[in-house]
Structure formats: C-alpha cells, structure tokens
Amino acid sequence: MKFTKKIIPWLFLFGILLYIGCDKVNNPQYNIDDTSCNECGRCIQICPVDAIEFGPNSKAVIDQTKCNQCGRCITICPKDAIY
C-alpha cells in the first residue's frame, strides 16, 4: 500500500506533463467542474442557446451538441467552475 501511495502522484504528474505538452484543438469546448459548481443555475439562465441543464448529480452540465462556445457562462459563474 505504501508503494501505491508513492507511485500514484508520480503517475499523475507524468500524465499532467504529457497533456500540457501536447497541441491544442482548434475548436474550443467548455466544460463544468462539478466539484466547484454550486448549483446556482445562473449559467443555465444566461445560456443563449439553452445548452446547459442540471445533470445526474444536480450540477450543471453542458450539452456539447448545442453549445456555440460564446463563453457567457464563464463570466457569470460565481464559482469559476467553467473551464
């Protein structure tokens, strides 16, 4: 178990470096950090294309088929949960 404790952080650090180092996609895509979302629903009210609704754990979820990447939800979110 001690070995597991030691190896896991290093595996994730390796993963992080790998991801940060690779190229970025051309089409942006917004997502919601469900641990930060406080279920206030302000992003749902402001979304001009109705692309956000409450998901399984009552946190807001973006429907990527409808989202037009306008970014309005980023500004309105009081918990800065959009990324």
Add this chain to the structure above:
Amino acid sequence: MKKIFIILLLTTFGIGQFSALTNWSQLSLNYFSTTAKDNIDIVTGASQNANNINTKGKFGVQYQHEVTGEINDKISFDVKEDVFYSDKSHEQRNSFLVNDLRVKIFYQTEFTYFKFQFNNRYYDSGETNFLNLPGVEQGTQQQTANNAILHYKHDVGKLNFNIYTSFRDLEYKYIVLSKIEDSKDEEEEGNRAKSASDYDIYSLGKITFNISDAFRIFSRTYLKNDLNKSSELDETELGGGVEFEKRLDFFNSIFSRFSYYNLDSKAIGDLFTHNLLTEIRYTKRFLFPLAGFVSYKNRSVYDDTQSKLLRVSNLVRVYLKYSYQTQNILDSYVLAGIKYNPENNGNMVFGEFNQFLLNDLYLTAGVKFAPELFTLYSGKLEYYFSSLKSIWLKTEYTDFNNKSGQNIISLGSTLIF
C-alpha cells in the same frame, strides 16, 4: 405573473405541514448601471444592447426561497424558487422577468437512492429577443423550459448501479409570414407568432465495481436524443475508467479519476471521438485555521487522422483559506486562489477577506482578476441580528477590460427559519 404568485404561496406555506422544515429566504433590491459606449463583445457579461438598455440606472427585485424537509426518515424534499424582476433586460434574452422553480423529492436507504426532480424556468414573453436555438426554427422567443428527472442508484455487494434520465421540453414562439386574415388585399402578408416545442431526452447508465475501499472501476453509457431533429443533435458516449479516493489521514485526502469514452455525434464531429479525462484533487487541512486544496482537470482527445493527442482544456485550481475565530456570531477569514485555464481564456487570480467591524457588523471585500475577460471588485456590509437573520448592502463592479463596466448595488435581507 399570477402563476408565479401561486407557486410562491405554495412554496412558502403549502408544505408547511411537514414537521422538520428548514426555510432559507433572501430578498434583495438591486440597482444596475453600465458604462458601455459601444455594443459589447458577446463574451462579456453585459447585454449586447447595453448602450440602449442598460446604460442608465435600472432597478430590480430578486426573491429566493428554499425549503428543505423530511416527510419521514427515508423521504425528504427540497424546493427552490428564484424570481427576478427588473427594468434591466436579462442579458441576451432581453427578458425582464425570470422565474426558476426546482422541486426535488428523495428516497434514500442504506443501499438505495431514488430522486425525482422537476425544474421549470419561465421568461416573460413580451420583449424577449429572438434567439437562434439549435435544432429548432431560427429566430425564436423562448418562454418556458420544463425538465423532469429520474435518478436511481443501488448498491449490490461491491457493485453500484446508477441510472439517470432527464426529459426536457422547451416551449418557444417563432414568427412566420402569413396572409393577414382581415386584409382586403389577398396577397398581403404579416408576421404571425406560432408556438412550438422542442424535446430532448438525456440518459445515463453507469456500473461501478469497488475493487477495494479506495479503488473503483466503472463503465458508463450516456445517450442524448433530440426528439425533433432526426439524429443531427443526438449523442452517444460509451466508456469507462478508474477512480481512486482515499482519506490518507485526518488532514489529507486525495481523489483521482481517469476515464476514456468514445463519442458519436454528428453535431460535435469526429475530432472528439476518443476522449480522455483526468482529474486529481488533493485536499489539505493544516491545523484548524488553515485549509486548502489543489485540483487538476484535463480533457484531451486522440485524433485518429493525425495520430496525435490534443488537449481540449486544462484546469488547475489552487485555493487556500485562513479562518480565525472571533468572539462574535461568525468567524472571519481570508482566502486566495488561482485558476489556470489557458485554453479557454479562463486564467484568474482571486482573493477575499471577511472581517468583523463592530460586534455583529461584518465587511467582506474581494477582487477577481481574469486578464483576458474581466476584473470584478466586490464589497459587502452585513449586519447580523442573529446567525439566522441579517441585512446587507452589496456592490459588485465588473470592468470588462476597459471596454465597459457594469455596477450592481444590492440591498437585501437573509432569513433562515
């Protein structure tokens, strides 16, 4: 408007027959002003028509109420109501009245969880702007959104079953050209509003197997069906992953998740077929006054055509809070944090402090600096009659990178009973 008053009455008094009730209510009077000189970029939080609508001072009233309670030891409920009426338009919708109602009923035992949720969101129709909603006629005035959710979770030994389905109905109006009935000219056409609906179903099925107390593996399927458009806006996700969650000791805990899913959707495109999600969160509690966490989230896709891993979004968040006890109703605190999200211009640093001034009078001040988007300054003066009753005066000024500014001053009260 009549409907909203009925809902408010039901929310406040109708469920008062249940014994274990907690009410939270907040009433505020808001004053808005902006300094927009030109049309504001869509990314900002202000209305696109800010020059015409929001430049002068506008007033608004917001009432929020939440009731939580237990019907018996297995069944509980949560009802939330949020009514906002203002001279100021509600952003791009140009709606002056918004009513948001959420009703949840839970059934919970040691191994079973069941939730029914109903959400209703209403925008007044009169002045609502025309929106371009995906999957429906272009140029619509959206009025009502209804959302019915069923969520069921059940544990059987080391297995956990998670089933979720959500049915959404968007009610809207759209304008068509049609012959004017009263006109003597048979060819004369005018605008005529028609009502229509857009239906979507979202479903999730997830099975989790607990390998040990800390390790879990899971498999999940997520489906979205647009019932109006054949299959253009449908989505299918199929995948799985591994989770690790452990409280290392009293002061440290760690959560991590790695998952892959295959996505099939015409609307999203082939680039997002192979998705990788990584998440890690480390929470540290120092001796009482100091606590914080570091979290990292990554979304990446594997592009088949280039045989390359591409990053969609990275999120690093660092948060630290120092609380200190006073001899008053509440503790005071200082907090600071960083959000690193370069892919979506979401980089940010923020800080806030809360300090008691006199015995039950508190001052909160904060600043949020997002270089690519805005700077937000906030201040709040709150007087507590008790830990459950307070009145407050709040101001929030948002500077959208010197292009425009938006100020909101609110006077309100909070009551818990």
